Amino acid sequence: MSKLALVTGATSGIGKAFAERLAADGYDLIIVGRNRERLEEFAADHTGTKVRTVVADLSTDDGVDTVAEICADEPLTMLVNNAGVAHYMPLAELPAHKARELVHVKVVAPTMLTRAAVAGMQERGEGAIVNVAGMIAFSGPAEKSVMPRRAVYAGSLAHLVAMSQTLSAELEDTGVQVQVLCPGVVATEFHARQGLDMSVMPRMSAEDVVTAGLRGLELGEVVCAPGVEDTALLDAVFRADLDAFGGQSPELASRYRSN
Numbered sequence: 001m002s003k004l005a006l007v008t009g010a011t012s013g014i015g016k017a018f019a020e021r022l023a024a025d026g027y028d029l030i031i032v033g034r035n036r037e038r039l040e041e042f043a044a045d046h047t048g049t050k051v052r053t054v055v056a057d058l059s060t061d062d063g064v065d066t067v068a069e070i071c072a073d074e075p076l077t078m079l080v081n082n083a084g085v086a087h088y089m090p091l092a093e094l095p096a097h098k099a100r101e102l103v104h105v106k107v108v109a110p111t112m113l114t115r116a117a118v119a120g121m122q123e124r125g126e127g128a129i130v131n132v133a134g135m136i137a138f139s140g141p142a143e144k145s146v147m148p149r150r151a152v153y154a155g156s157l158a159h160l161v162a163m164s165q166t167l168s169a170e171l172e173d174t175g176v177q178v179q180v181l182c183p184g185v186v187a188t189e190f191h192a193r194q195g196l197d198m199s200v201m202p203r204m205s206a207e208d209v210v211t212a213g214l215r216g217l218e219l220g221e222v223v224c225a226p227g228v229e230d231t232a233l234l235d236a237v238f239r240a241d242l243d244a245f246g247g248q249s250p251e252l253a254s255r256y257r258s259n
Ligand SMILES: NC(=O)c1ccc[n+]([C@@H]2O[C@H](COP(=O)([O-])OP(=O)(O)OC[C@H]3O[C@@H](n4cnc5c(N)ncnc54)[C@H](OP(=O)(O)O)[C@@H]3O)[C@@H](O)[C@H]2O)c1
Pocket: 008, 009, 010, 011, 012, 013, 014, 015, 032, 033, 034, 035, 036, 038, 056, 057, 058, 059, 060, 082, 083, 084, 085, 105, 132, 133, 134, 135, 182, 183, 184, 185, 186, 187, 188, 189, 190, 191, 193, 206
């Protein structure tokens, strides 16, 4: 039985590492990115693998629609929503077009591609969706001195965490798995693309991130955090989320009542 994976942002970094690993694991591939040359180079370097290249800009509605159509039409075994941009900047200084691009690539695209792929996966009773987010999704409570200047990026990752967790519950017992993959800092072109030099920082390799993601699927992890040794830390976050969620009532909390 042939396996087919669609990987967005497969022209470099984590997406390319996913494509390479899945090719080695016997998957047919649909690889997506804006850089036609790199996509074709990948196909030429993997002649033993059936590779379809799709040039699409996921910051546009047309690009998202084109790839969503493929996700709906093709019998995907795996969808890897990986494409991303950072655009770290204080929100007031973030140009509107960059904010829009970030939300499109990291929120709209993965949402619409997942939506397009999931019905077919459910019908076939199998499939996996990997949404590449990052540990910054959990950094919201950090103080300014620790984690400033990336509100939209952090928000986009948090969307992927909440969507993946909720969808995973929705798909229980369907044979379809959902994972949100949350690396820390990874050695790719990601930061250099926006002029940041992170080369002095200790960084995980894209290959290790992929290893964690694929092993995490075998382990049934919904939130996969490649660099977190102590999974009790993540369990505590999820328990605290649920405690707060369950701690609400229709009564106005007393601290909001005037004396
Ligand atoms: N590197 C890190 O430290 C880190 C940490 C946590 C999470 N992540 C996440 O990991 C994912 C992959 O990033 P990476 O580190 O591998 O960075 P990367 O090397 O810069 O790769 C980003 C990929 O996204 C694609 N992409 C960007 N904008 C696109 C668009 N408008 N349409 C289609 N494709 C687009 C790029 O392809 P083209 O240029 O060909 O379009 C490229 O293949 C990102 O979503 C990021 O949020 C990265």
